Amino acid sequence: MRIAFGEQFEIPTGYLNSASIGIPPTRVAAAVGAAVERWSRGEDAPPVFDEHVATARAAWASLVGVDPTQVATGATVSQLIATVAAAVPDGTRVLTPRGEFTSVIFPFAAQSHRGVTVTEVDPAELVDRAPGYDLVAVSAVQSADGAIADLPGLRATGIRVLLDVTQALGWLPMDLTWVDWVVGAGYKWLLSPRGASWLAVRPQAREWTRPVAAGWYSGADPWDTVYGLPLRLADDARAYDLGPVWFAQVGAASALPWLAGLDRLAVRDHVVGLADDLLTRLDLPPQGSAIVALDLPGAAERLAEAGVRCSTRAGRARLAFHLYNTTEDVEVAVAAIRRARVG
Numbered sequence: 001m002r003i004a005f006g007e008q009f010e011i012p013t014g015y016l017n018s019a020s021i022g023i024p025p026t027r028v029a030a031a032v033g034a035a036v037e038r039w040s041r042g043e044d045a046p047p048v049f050d051e052h053v054a055t056a057r058a059a060w061a062s063l064v065g066v067d068p069t070q071v072a073t074g075a076t077v078s079q080l081i082a083t084v085a086a087a088v089p090d091g092t093r094v095l096t097p098r099g100e101f102t103s104v105i106f107p108f109a110a111q112s113h114r115g116v117t118v119t120e121v122d123p124a125e126l127v128d129r130a131p132g133y134d135l136v137a138v139s140a141v142q143s144a145d146g147a148i149a150d151l152p153g154l155r156a157t158g159i160r161v162l163l164d165v166t167q168a169l170g171w172l173p174m175d176l177t178w179v180d181w182v183v184g185a186g187y188k189w190l191l192s193p194r195g196a197s198w199l200a201v202r203p204q205a206r207e208w209t210r211p212v213a214a215g216w217y218s219g220a221d222p223w224d225t226v227y228g229l230p231l232r233l234a235d236d237a238r239a240y241d242l243g244p245v246w247f248a249q250v251g252a253a254s255a256l257p258w259l260a261g262l263d264r265l266a267v268r269d270h271v272v273g274l275a276d277d278l279l280t281r282l283d284l285p286p287q288g289s290a291i292v293a294l295d296l297p298g299a300a301e302r303l304a305e306a307g308v309r310c311s312t313r314a315g316r317a318r319l320a321f322h323l324y325n326t327t328e329d330v331e332v333a334v335a336a337i338r339r340a341r342v343g
Helices: 026-040 046-064 077-085 102-109 123-132 151-157 203-208 246-260 264-281 299-305 327-342
Strands: 002-004 007-009 071-074 093-097 117-121 135-139 160-164 181-185 197-201 291-294 311-313 316-320
Touching: 007 026, 026 246, 046 071, 046 181, 046 197, 046 246, 071 077, 077 102, 077 160, 077 181, 077 197, 093 102, 093 123, 102 117, 102 135, 102 160, 117 123, 123 135, 123 151, 135 151, 151 160, 197 203, 264 291, 264 327, 299 316, 299 327
Parallel strands: 093 117, 093 135, 135 160, 160 181
Antiparallel strands: 002 007, 071 197, 181 197, 291 316, 311 316
């Protein structure tokens, strides 16, 4: 049992895989478990979950700095990005860094039949090349190595930006007030079950966004739009809503308000401090990110043998530190990596 930022976590020493799956507070896991128990006894009805959807939406909106009316809810990042990709004009030129996560760029690449093009450039060239394109699609923090995007530089270009904050929101403070579309999943740093994602649509971006997966839950009153025409969508971002994954929303409604109320600078300092401490102990330069990618032969195997939970991405061992990690996790990982170096 660990206590972090006022919450209890049942997390083993050496769990450094939050970039893949975040571990919920015990309270959040209990809330989801209770919902499953109620389901098993037939005690819930679909409208019961609307409150959880609304609570999670409002908390995610607070985390990204928008009004809840500008936030759509869905299950996955790629689904929500598709509402943008399917609506951009024919021939739209999209720029992205080389090696970007495919859920960000595949929805645009799938529109090639309309002349939509996606161009990859070296990450260091993204800001300089942006003025030659119509839209930039990029992650705030790269999944593969934790590299942080130059958000001030992108803002200065004036180009439309779609930003995936899945690997950033929850530990990295950001000014997102200028971003056209902000999208993110909840099952990593937001410590929620997989199946809850959100998309913030700025007013200036509404013309380029369409409810391509419109259904009953995107109606002005979901419980009055379950049958028949005419089309009667919500007049705000809920028009892009996808039917909610109920138990995921229960978990998100329990986790996100707590996360939104934390001192974000304190969270950032904690997780980045641990990640940079690991790098310093290995005589590597600090990177200022919660995600560390180690290109060291045998590192992933030695880490696994030592009981360290991490992942392998782009041929490197990827370690991710979150608010429930401690110096003890750093020490276990460093010892394992040193044995790999010696071996």
